[in-house]
Amino acid sequence: MAEEIKLFKVKIDNISVEVEPGTTILNAARKIGGDIVPPAMCYYSKLNGSGGKCRTCLVKVSKGSDADPRPMPKLVASCRTTVMDGMEVANITSPEVQEARKGVVEFLLLNHPLDCPVCDQAGECHLQDLSYEHGADSTRYEFKRRTFDKIDIGDKIKLHMTRCILCYRCVYTADQLTNKREHGVLGRGDASEISTYISQSLDNDFIGNVIDVCPVGALTDQTFRFKNRVWFLKPVDAHRHCDNEKCCGKTVLWMRGDEVFRVTARKDQYGEVEDFICDTCRFDKKEAKDWVIEGPRKIDRQSVISQGHYVNTVKPKDPLVEVLDGRKPKLLFDIHSESQVNRPEVDLSKIDGPAHSNDFTKQQS
Structure with missing residues (x-):
């Protein structure tokens, strides 16, 4: 019989939760859910390392544990700090954390361009949400911003390094999901950048997943770039049988009418991919007939994508029946047949161009 694991009791923003030893503060907060979950721009639960x-997930540990109740002297990264039994953590209840997070956001935006109106990531950008919630009204940075030229790192992926915040997610994805990695972080310090070695192209069956894991608009889908805005599209869950054994075949189709504009992997409430998909599903299957559509994707009502995305709507009650004391209203008459002005054989709504005098009956003076 397996030995029962002793759970650690942790209190985050005065809410208690029991988790297994080795759980990070961030994942313990995610178990509680809600606003107390620290934001994360670089952490990805499915990517090792x-x-x-x-540093956006900084929290204050006001009590280390029951065995050692001393507080930690500095704010710690909740994605890297494991819990201890009896630990007490402050996130949204700590003014020190909120002020530090505001500074971190200001630091991330030092070189990030304010091109949200033309960025394909707008509407689903984590940095955009973070700057709205924790950012300052203005910047104190007086120096020239770091800029890079846009480059193609493959026939399907565009790299706009000026927007990159060096979260390393795309590097870990290529390193752990594909057979070989052609890109990484080159340079040091302020000169660091995501790039390929000697201008190689990213070519792999799963390399398109670097687009999904990017929290900003640094890596975008060239097949979708500038074609539409996400809040004008209707995301629907769909699946297909994929010949690639490593691909789950479960995706989200972003549609407008019957046209599929892009295909992405399904993401959870924290913006993390549930299951990675292959490039065939992502780039080559852009027809609705290629998929089994399951239904509308559940969208957070606070997201801009939720506008126009009506699910489980209730049809308003027609008050006319009650006004008429239960009697059904009569259908409106056909103006084309009842009108004594236009000729009966002429349907004014179907004629080419404006109505002509010949389309009307001549009135007797």
């Missing part, structure tokens, strides 16, 4: 780079 991710986290600890963006």
Whole structure:
């Protein structure tokens, strides 16, 4: 019989939760859910080694544990710090954390361009949400921003390094999901950049997933680039039988009418991919007939994508029946047959161009 694991009791923003030993503060907060979950721009639960780079998930540990109740002297990254039994953590209840997070956001935006109106990531950008919630009204940065030229790192992927915040997610994705990695972080310090070695192209069956894991608009889908805005599209869950054994075949189709504009992997409430998909599903299957559509994707009502995305709507009650005391209203008459002005054989709504005098009956003076 397996030995029962002793759970650690942790309190985050005065809410208690029990988790297994080795759980990070961030994942413990995600188990509770809601607003107390720290934001994360670099951590990705499905990528080994991710986290600890963006510093947006900083929290205050006011009590280390029952065995050692001393607080930690500095704010810690919740994605890298594991819980202890009896630990007490402050996130949204700590003014110190909120002020530090505001500074981190300001730092991330030092070189990030304010091109949200033309960025394909607008509407589903984590940095955009983070700057709205924790950002300052203005910047104190007085120096020239770091800029790079846009480059193609493959026939399907566009790299706009000026927007990159060096979260390393795309590097970990290519390293752990594909057989070989052609790109990484080149340079050091302020000169660091995501790039390929000697201008190689990213060519792999799963390399398109770097687009999904990017929290900003640094890596975008060239087949969708500038074609539409996400809040004008209707995301629907769909699946297909994929010949690639590593691909789950479960995706989200972003449609307008019957046209499929792009295909992405399904993401959870924290913006993380549930299952990675292959490039065939992502780039080559852009017809609705290629998929089994399951239904509308559930969208957070606070997201801009939710506008026009009506699910489980209730048809308003028609008050006319009650006004008429239960009697059904009579259908409106056909103006084309009842009118004594236009000729009966002429349907004014179907004629080419404006109505002519010949289309009307001549009135007797």
